[in-house]
Amino acid sequence: MTETDSNVYDVVVLGAGPVGENVADRTRAAGLATAVVESELVGGECSYWACMPSKALLRPVIAQADARRLAGLRQSVQGPLDTAAVLARRDGFTSHWKDDGQVQWIDGIGAGLYRGHGRLTGPREVTVTGPDGERHVLTARHAVAVATGSSAVVPDLPGLADVRPWTSREATSAKAAPGRLIVVGGGVVATEMAAAWQALGSQVTLLVRGKGLLGRMEPFAGELVGDGLTEAGVDVRTGTSLASVTRENGTVVAVTETGDRVEGDEILFATGRAPRTDDIGLDTVGLEPGSWLPVDDSLRVTGSDWLYAVGDVNHRALLTHQGKYQARIAGAAIAARAFGVPLLESDPWGAHAATADHAAVPQVVFTDPEAAAVGLSLAEAEQAGHRVRAVDVELSSVAGAGLYADGYRGRARMVVDLEREILLGVTFVGPGVGELIHSATIAVAGQVPIGRLWHAVPSYPTISEVWLRLLEAYRDN
CATH class of the missing domain: 3.50.50.60 (FAD/NAD(P)-binding domain)
Structure with missing residues (x-):
């Protein structure tokens, strides 16, 4: 084993999945020297073993199911899927488990890439042990961002x-x-x-x-x-x-x-999932190995002025899109602090605080039918002490749903805060509803008053007309 001279950067990012990549992108764009450490494939879990391959597998499944609900088409799609073709298409979306393109992207933004196992070995210090045993000791002037994600939990069962x-x-x-x-x-x-x-x-x-x-x-x-x-x-x-x-x-x-x-x-x-923090040297900085890392809204670890935890490891919302959102916040906050800019005054967009994690987290389940939700469920809203009312509409009542599929089945619910008359949560279930959820996310995150939503006119005939039906049901009952 050999050891090279120390390398000094402004920021060291531990983990090169989508979250770590986005942190690096933002800190590099701000002019901060940034190093990224990755023990597996650059691009991370989402690119090779989660979001991309799973959705590539599911898209033909959903498309076939949709086709079978349409007269004039269903007879043409009664046979089984071509499994080999679906798997080959999946392989294309994972770049055949090669990360050359992602490595080129890291090079393109001007960040340094270190392959190997990275461990904290003290405040603002990460030691990387490469596959060949060579070690690099990286020092961060301003911040280390942990973006190592999570791994699957397998129960302890006999056999x-x-x-x-x-x-x-x-x-x-x-x-x-x-x-x-x-x-x-x-x-x-x-x-x-x-x-x-x-x-x-x-x-x-x-x-x-x-x-x-x-x-x-x-x-x-x-x-x-x-x-x-x-x-x-x-x-x-x-x-x-x-x-x-x-x-x-x-x-x-x-x-x-x-x-x-x-x-x-x-x-x-x-x-279930567990944080990938068991062997990254947390004990060297006074933290418990294998633990989730609590953070403030700028994604800085509680009690630290230099360590950030972004994505799954902070346990706020174990979703790739939320992790990337946090990464954008963390990158901006790191840059602001590095240049001595007050966080609350530096950006009128509020880009230094991850507020969406508290109240407006969207998620889509790509099954048949799809399920999509954002914000609080009725039970969660009631448990939080809000005075609320749930409004339900069968999606079959919407003309666009009937056009989308013969015998369309689905349901929509909005949870209304009766004190402020804003939406705390929205859920859609039915074919194609995944593309509806961003409208709900805007309504929840923006705390748009019900009275203003009445003037957001949905196009006819689309499934989006369910918004009109929900608002009518709220107004008339």
Whole structure:
């Protein structure tokens, strides 16, 4: 092992996923010398094992389902998907798990790239150990930003170590559809991967410990998505917990706590995430290894004047788009502090405070039907002490929905703060609703009064006309 001379930068970013890349982009644009450290592929989880491959797998599934709902087209799309073609298209979206293009981008913004495992070795210091054992000691004049993301949590079950279970990584990068796939979990990854692999040729059994799916959304979202999965052929079993998992002669055998046996060729655990902070040297700066890192709204770690935690590691909102939003905030805040500019006065846009994480986080579940939500659910709003009213509309009442698909089924809900008459949350479930959620995000984040929304006229005939129906229902009842 050799050690090179220390390298001094203004900012060192630990992790080169979308979040780390955006921090580096903003600090470089401000003129700060920036180094980026990455132990795997530049581009991170989203580019190679999450957002991009999963949505590439799901897009043909949803397009086929939509086509089957249209007279004149449904007879042409009754056959199975071409699984090999779908997987090949997926591979294209992951750049075949090569990061040459992302590396060129880092070079293009003028940031330094260090490949290897980075660890904090003291205040404002990161030591990078490369694949060949060479070490680089990086010093940050102003800030170190931790953007190492999160990893899948696999439960401690008897026999699991010998089973070689799938996590989200294997589920999005598999080279072929298993004949039988057991999926454990009831959240976004579990429902999306159940939908994808069922359509690509697997017989999927979905085991959900709770009473329903998508527990963080409105209850009807999980109900409608569950109905869609069942209609697609997925065996959905709620209220089911596992006692053990083994592999017998190549077959995965999952035994539930009630003694039922479920057999499959592979088993996917989509049962939560943990921060990737266990081996990045947190102990050298007085923090607990493996912990989530609490931050203020400028993404600076509580109690520190130089350490930032951006994206999944701060546990505010484990979503790529929210992490990138935080990265833009953090990069601007780091630059402002580096140049001695007061944060509250330097930017009239309020770009130094990540306020959206508190009240206006949007999310889309790309199942069939899609589920999209932003802000608080009815239960969350009530638990927070707001005086609220939920307004529900069946999407089948909207002319644009009927044109979109024969027999369109879906539902919309807005949660209204009765004191201020603004929206605290909106949920849509139905085919194509993912493209509706940004309008709701603007309404929630902007705290647009209900009276002003009445004058935001939706185009006819589109599914967006559901806004008119929601407002009418609120006004008339």
